Amino acid sequence: DGGITQSPKYLFRKEGQNVTLSCEQNLNHDAMYWYRQDPGQGLRLIYYSQIVNDFQKGDIAEGYSVSREKKESFPLTVTSAQKNPTAFYLCASSRGQARGNTIYFGEGSWLTVV
Amino acid sequence: GNSVTQMEGPVTLSEEAFLTINCTYTATGYPSLFWYVQYPGEGLQLLLKATKADDKGSNKGFEATYRKETTSFHLEKGSVQVSDSAVYFCALRGTQGGSEKLVFGKGTKLTVNP
Numbered sequence: 001d002g003g004i005t006q007s008p009k010y011l012f013r014k015e016g017q018n019v020t021l022s023c024e025q026n027l028n029h030d031a032m033y034w035y036r037q038d039p040g041q042g043l044r045l046i047y048y049s050q051i052v053n054d055f056q057k058g059d060i061a062e063g064y065s066v067s068r069e070k071k072e073s074f075p076l077t078v079t080s081a082q083k084n085p086t087a088f089y090l091c092a093s094s095r096g097q098a099r100g101n102t103i104y105f106g107e108g109s110w111l112t113v114v
Numbered sequence: 115g116n117s118v119t120q121m122e123g124p125v126t127l128s129e130e131a132f133l134t135i136n137c138t139y140t141a142t143g144y145p146s147l148f149w150y151v152q153y154p155g156e157g158l159q160l161l162l163k164a165t166k167a168d169d170k171g172s173n174k175g176f177e178a179t180y181r182k183e184t185t186s187f188h189l190e191k192g193s194v195q196v197s198d199s200a201v202y203f204c205a206l207r208g209t210q211g212g213s214e215k216l217v218f219g220k221g222t223k224l225t226v227n228p
Contacts, residue, residue, distance in 0.1 A: 004157075033216075040221075042203065042218035042220040042221055043158075043203070043218045045216075048215075058215075090158065092158075099145060099165070100146050100207075101207075102163060103207070105157040105159070106157050107157045108155075108156065
């Protein structure tokens, strides 16, 4: 089945550790995105990539890093510099950047700092 | 910048009641408009979309019409079911800062009681 796969579903991070969230898509989409969702809030854009080997900061990029070495993969690293990382993280993709293209989402990953 | 405002919840209805969730937007140019639905612990699923003025998106009994004159995209359903209980997000995708970003409202939680 085509879709977006995020792993792990649940992740616990100790203070001072970096953790990486995986996102893989087999939809042949060029654009990929990472969003953060906090309880009772909308989604906020962390990073996005329109093409392999290129990515841009979103609205809340501080404390996060990404790479886009392959079209199908867009991992997100939550670094120790992110002071409040506990949240639900959603990866998404779309065929392109045109406004009519739908953005599709994965099932999400829960990150908790312990 | 682009923004979306949707009615605050939570909204509680009885089964078979009529549903309206209001959504208004601010955007330059001609954005595309979307409704997404999120079930507990899951990612977002596209519910419906409209890409130009007067378009009506529809899916699973839900409808929304793109009203440019009132900058609105209200979600409606004639008869809700318990299975419709979820959080609903209105979103727009339009030009901002040279890219076509997706901007979300804060979400409206719907609970339908039998």
